[in-house]
Structures are given as structure tokens and as C-alpha cells.
Amino acid sequence: MRRDDDEPGRKSRWPRRIARIGAATLAVTAVGLASPAGAHVTVTSSTTVAGAHAVLQFSVAHGCGDSPTTGITIQIPAQITSVTPTRNPLWQVSKRTEKVDPPVTDSHGNQITERVTAVTYRTDTPLPDGYRDVLELSVQLPETAGTDLLFPTIQTCETGESAWIEVPQDGQTIHELERPAPGFAVSAGTLHHVATEAQPAPAPPASSNGVTLAALLAGLVGSALAAVSLFQQHRRA
Template identity: 55%
Template sequence: MSIRTFARLGALPAATAAIALSLVQPASAHVTATPTTVEAGAYTVVTFSVGHGCEASPTTSIEIQVPEPVLSVTPTRNPFWDVEPTVEQLDEPVADAHGNEVTERVASIVYTARTPLPDGMRDTFELSFQLPDAAGETLTFPTIQTCEEGENAWTEVPAEDQDPHELDSPAPAFEVVAASGGDHHGDESADESSEEGADQAADASGEETEAAATTATEDSSMLGWMGLGAGVLGLLAGGAALARTRTTS
């Protein structure tokens, strides 16, 4: 087989790889949201990733808008950014997962760069919260990326049956799925059961220790009396022997 034939055969995979990269790169450039779990009612940590600036301009702030079904959000500190939550009042009070009345919610989290993020570098931002009991619902987090020059509004939401990859600036999103088993309070119940079990084990261990100590004390007392008796008998025997010695002499 000639060198020219090898070249032709190698050109097809190379072209295929180039096309694949051209398809992947735009998607990886979007702001993405990666949750640790998507099960309804579970607690999750969602990582938002920013991979580039605005037309090569460094990023100065990231505003992550929180969807309405999520009431409370805890942002993770980032040493390169100042973080500030924006709180809004609810039209009507609602009950949270623990039955507490809630009158306000976290509407957005704003990260402001202490030093602008260069275009050729990426950074991540983490938000911790409890997912709503809404299997099948998509949570969307419109995100505004502000740069020294211009901004990127990652806010587009796909229409029904539309592929999100067709959007130029899709908002980070993911779908909530049904819980795999039990309810979202299972971990708390397990913790309480573990604590009760630990307390019971500690009580039992304490009782056994106290019983062992009592037995040891009784045994020690018995041994003491036995030793005292043996000593008295030794003194009597010694006295008798001394008396016999004096009589003989």
C-alpha cells in the first residue's frame, strides 16, 4: 500500500475528529451546572463553571439567579471573589420542608471578582440547597456574566421539545428525578437512630462497667479479709512456737 493511500485513510479520522471538536467546544464554553444529586427532596451542591470571558474580556462578576421552587441557598466561599446573596420577600408565606413558615427567599447569588478572571482561565462557584419534591421538574438558573467590556447573558430557555444544545446562550439547568428510596428525611432519621443506639450502647456499657467494678470491689474485699485471716493465723502460729521454745529452754 502506498504512502498516498495511507494519507487518504488517515485524512478521514482526522476530519471526523476536527468536526467532533468543533461541536464540543461551543458546548464546553457555556456556563454549566453540575449537581451532586438530582433526587427530589435531597440536599445537593451544584457547581457552576465559567470557562471564558466576554469576547476575550476578563470576567468581573457572576450573578446566578435562583429558581422560585428553591427557597434557601448557601453559597460556598471563593477566595478570589466576594459573595453576596439577594433576598426577596414572598407574596405569601410558604412552608419549607421542615414545616417552618418562610416569608422570604434567596433570589440570586452575586460573585464579584476581587481580581478579574482572565479570559483564558476558568473558575467554579458552588451553591448548596435542598431540591424541591418535584420529580420531573427542570430547575433553571439564568446567569449573568459581566466583564470589563460587555457581558454574556446565559438566560435562554429551550421551548417545548427543543434541544438545549441548539441555543446560543442557554441558562444552566438540570432535571429533578424521583427519589431512589425513602424520603429526604431518611438521613436525619438514620442519624437520630444512630444517636439513640449509641446512647443505649453507652448506657449498657456503663452498667456493665459498674457491675464489673462492684464485682471487683467485692472480690478485692474478700481477698483482703482472707489475707487478714492468714496474717492472724500466722501470728498465732508464731506465738505458739515461741512459747514452746521458752518452755523447752
């Protein structure tokens, strides 16, 4: 599979399209990150709790005008260092990575030296305008509650493209933007870990063992008496 960074044209266009969001990201508030109902590329997280592992669903439900969608490139914010894309049968997926310098250590003590900066889904079966699809990424959220996460997204179509990269400025709401960047804010909360270690089955109580043994003996005695009775009837005959 060919990586995004093997395509000079695409690589050179992407930084220019998102360059203007860098400074604006710092001004985004949690309220401004709520996805508007009219947005055509949105993100929904299975959880927003700080430090949690979450599945992000990017919903695509509109083309570029009437043109079918052929590709989605999702920029990953620097605060996220662990990304695993979910495969989709109608899309080819590729990742763009960069070195982390200096390396960082995650909550499990693992040293992170490389991170995914963008994930691209492309399809040879274009998504028609008016139809919806969902693309998923598994990520680990930052440890700090209140962190604003933005995922600038480029939607490529058979004709044209849409850049969902706009960020609210001071005094502006997300509803005033034509093509807002998908995003949400990390929240405070408690992580719940589910134990996975197998536990041995409890031994049956002693009284249960006694009842079982008595039932077995009674069955054997009954079978023996039935055999004797059958033998005696056979001799009389």
C-alpha cells in the first residue's frame, strides 16, 4: 500500500491547507467544539474521559456539492500519540507518521518515538452524495482534562474537495463556520478497568457431593435388581 508521503503533490498541499489553524487552535473553547447538526464531517468519541482508550467515529454524509466522495484525510492532533485505524471493506487506509523528538513516555511507561500525524481513507467505490459512511480510529486520549482536540479533515471528491479545517476565533461560535474542523474536549472522570484474569470455578459444597454419590449408588442398586428380576423371569419361561 502506498503511503501518503510517497505522493509529493498531496504532501505539499496538506500543510498549506491546515497552516492557518495552528494559532487559532489555542483559542478554541469546549463550547465551540460541539459539533453542529449541519456539519457534514463530524467526530463522535466513545468516551471523552482523560487518559481513556476511545473509538472515534468520523461520519461522512455529504459530498463536495453533488460530487461523490473518494477520500478522507484526518489530521491527528499532537496531543494524541497512539492511533490505530479500523479497516473498512470499501476503503483503503494508510498512515502518515513522524518522529517524536524528544521521545515522550506514556501512562504505561512506554517510550513513544514515533506517532501518526494523519490517516487517509481512499476508495475506488465513491460514496455518493446523500449517503453516509463512518470511519473509525482507536486512540488513547490525553491525560489532561480540558484539552481541546481538533481533527482538521480534507474530503476529496471526484470533482473538487472540501477542507473541514475552520476553527472559531475570539467571539465566534462554531455555528458561524462554513466548514468547521471536527473536534471535542477531553473531560474529567474515572477510568473503569475490567479484570480479565481467569478465575477457577468454585468447588461444589460437601453436601452436594454427598447427594450426588448417594444418587449414583441408588442408580446402581436399581439396575442390579432389575437385572436379577429379568433373569428370574427368563428361567421361569
